[in-house]
Amino acid sequence: MTTPGFLCLRLGALMLALAASAAARAQDKPVELRFAHWLPAQHSLAKTGFEPWAKAVEAASGGSIKVTMYPAQQLGKAPDHYDMARDGIADMTWVSPGYQAGRFPLFAASELPFMMANPGGGSAALDAWYRRYAGTEMKEVRLCMAHIHNGTLHSKKLITEPGQIKGMKIRPANGTVAQMVTLLGGTNVQVSAPESRDALEKGVADAITFPWDSLISFGIDKVAKQHIDFKLYAASFVWVMNPGFYDKLSAGQKKVIDAHCNNEWASKVGVAWGGWEDGGEGKIEKMGGHTITRLSPAQLDAWRQAVAPMTAQWIAGADKAGADGRAVLESLRSELKSRNAAY
DSSP states (O other): OOOHHHHHHHHHHHHHHHHHHHHHHHHSOOEEEEEEOSSOTTOHHIIIIIHHHHHHHHHHTTTSEEEEEEOTTSSSOGGGHHHHHHHTSSSEEEEOGGGSTTSSTTGGGGGSTTOBSOHHHHHHHHHHHHTTTHHHHTTTSEEEEEEEEEEEEEESSOOOSGGGGTTOEEEOSSHHHHHHHHHTTOEEOOOOGGGHHHHHHTTSOSEEEEOHHHHHHTTGGGTOOEEEOSOOEEEEEEEEEOHHHHHTSOHHHHHHHHHHSSHHHHHHHHHHHHHHHHHHHHHHHHHSSOEEEOOOHHHHHHHHHHHTHHHHHHHHHHHHTTSOHHHHHHHHHHHHHHTTOBO
């Protein structure tokens, strides 16, 4: 039987421990974490991912870590954000590894068409899977987390069959989607997300692979009026940190960062942002002037068959990079199945 006196002792010990922890945090030297990304400051990921994460870090560190956001390519162009973290131009960056095709061949497995059925489970699976390889493939930086959103094809004219891609100019989401465009006979227009609307308006591109809500955020809905309702691909991202910044943190501050750079947070971001992006389809449908085409099972199967050779291409590339491509891909598929996120 627990006595009142014993309970008081336990409560007192707990209060002393909390006070000691607070005192330790208060003694930590204040540091500024410069977080750079290339999205608009009001973008849905900023509101559902970056800002909640920053507030949680600041609160958990007792205010000793102050996160300052640098959105909209303020510190560098979108494709440069990995190197910006490596070189200390920013302390943490949000990176689309697919913007540098071929540089991260193992990570590119997550971008293969028709792999991931939902962004929450897909993000958790990607993050858990890639932690096995990030120390080798992204050794110049410290991986915080990885996550995805699903995307589809948006265009100026109606597209329902993969054969229609032949001769078209398409802005791909990443290097893997660019391979798909090439496979289907199209021409890739390599521009970052912030430059995409301009490419479509000027006729440099005929179509774009993009998530639903960001289509609105970047104003691309004003140009692309035809949309296919299927999860064609996943765009995969990482949050990476400069190792030197992490090394200079106190033990308590490192503990805070570690607790906010994990699979749980990858899942949170995937669910929150991915759900927001998918919800953009309903917004576009209500706008008027847009056509959303839902494919028949036969049409969907035609797309899957048309892009199937990409899997063999990826395996060959992974083997060339020194990995067992089939084993690596199977490990990703296993993670996806375990989270009910396989397409």
